[in-house]
Amino acid sequence: MSLYRNIIWFLKGIHEYTRNGYEAAFKTFEAKDLDVSVVGRSFMVTGANSGIGKATAMAIAKKGGTVHMVCRNKDKAEEARADIVRESGNTEVYIHILDMSETRKVWEFAEAFKRQHPSLNVLINNAGCMVNKREANAEGLEKNFATNTLGMYILTQTLIPLIQRSRDPRVITVSSGGMLVQKLCVDNLQSKRGYFDGTMVYAQNKRQQVVLTEQWAKANPVIHFSVMHPGWADTPAVSTSMPQFHQMMGERLRSAEQGADTVVWLALSRVAARTPSGQFFQDRKPVPAHLPLAWTHSSTGEIQNFMAQLESLAKAAQSQPDTQLSGALAPPRAQV
Numbered sequence: 001m002s003l004y005r006n007i008i009w010f011l012k013g014i015h016e017y018t019r020n021g022y023e024a025a026f027k028t029f030e031a032k033d034l035d036v037s038v039v040g041r042s043f044m045v046t047g048a049n050s051g052i053g054k055a056t057a058m059a060i061a062k063k064g065g066t067v068h069m070v071c072r073n074k075d076k077a078e079e080a081r082a083d084i085v086r087e088s089g090n091t092e093v094y095i096h097i098l099d100m101s102e103t104r105k106v107w108e109f110a111e112a113f114k115r116q117h118p119s120l121n122v123l124i125n126n127a128g129c130m131v132n133k134r135e136a137n138a139e140g141l142e143k144n145f146a147t148n149t150l151g152m153y154i155l156t157q158t159l160i161p162l163i164q165r166s167r168d169p170r171v172i173t174v175s176s177g178g179m180l181v182q183k184l185c186v187d188n189l190q191s192k193r194g195y196f197d198g199t200m201v202y203a204q205n206k207r208q209q210v211v212l213t214e215q216w217a218k219a220n221p222v223i224h225f226s227v228m229h230p231g232w233a234d235t236p237a238v239s240t241s242m243p244q245f246h247q248m249m250g251e252r253l254r255s256a257e258q259g260a261d262t263v264v265w266l267a268l269s270r271v272a273a274r275t276p277s278g279q280f281f282q283d284r285k286p287v288p289a290h291l292p293l294a295w296t297h298s299s300t301g302e303i304q305n306f307m308a309q310l311e312s313l314a315k316a317a318q319s320q321p322d323t324q325l326s327g328a329l330a331p332p333r334a335q336v
Contacts, residue, residue, distance in 0.1 A: 045057045
């Protein structure tokens with residue numbers, strides 16, 4: 001059954017997730033949806049130094065938005081910022097250095113950002129990792145989960161009070177179509193049991209992001225939440241983490257800009273804000289978060305269990321002894 005499900009999913013991907021899938025969907029897009037100016041609005045993009053994150057930051061900067069780039073690597077972040085400023089002409093682009101796998105530091109960063117900034121209109125959770133061999137972070141948490149799920153949870157949860165005070169507040173999370181073959185697994189969040197398959201752990205994390213988005217939408221009606229699948233895009237992350245897939249797909253992969261299109265649409269367009277909160281999007285349209293006849297639906301109890309575990313892990317990180325705050329917490333500066 002699992003093999004059959006994966007085959008169905010892959011065939012769906014060849015049809016919808018590739019460059020050809022994007023080009024077919026593009027014919028239905030309304031160009032005027034992105035005929036907007038967002039001068040005076042602030043956007044935080046995690047993982048903004050390459051791939052979909054950089055393409056998203058670039059598109060927002062071109063529309064006049066203030067961009068907060070949250071990146072792990074300082075040199076790559078500064079290089080990406082220089083590209084964005086040069087091409088957009090917008091100097092309101094700021095760098096924050098943060099590793100989303102470092103649980104305590106994510107919370108410290110978010111708390112400091114709230115103190116230093118009066119508003120944040122849009123948070124874009126894009127940063128992610130796919131580690132193919134089980135690794136643990138400083139807190140002993142499995143690294144994929146720490147980055148893709150817990151780090152994203154802590155950042156979003158901590159910033160919600162700031163976001164909901166802002167005009168037209170939105171939170172967008174970049175998930176993956178791979179989550180369609182995963183059911184929320186609440187009793188093995190750290191992937192301690194069974195064979196460790198980095199691709200499936202990543203897909204499980206992406207299912208967790210979809211569940212989180214649905215729960216946040218219910219709990220925070222003032223904010224518009226959405227989660228999306230960028231399709232199969234040619235990014236540094238894909239070529240590094242999935243080299244065989246990257247080589248096999250070749251020119252069929254979408255460009256980073258095509259992968260970022262729905263993120264940008266969800267972040268900027270007025271049309272997106274009028275859609276129901278908490279939905280899963282692909283190529284500017286809400287799509288089912290489960291395959292037909294799928295066994296991937298979760299019970300209310302499973303979801304409550306999952307949310308309780310995340311809250312417990314977040315509180316544990318906050319209760320650790322204070323650490324030296326990094327340069328990521330300094331007030332941002334425009335680098336010209």
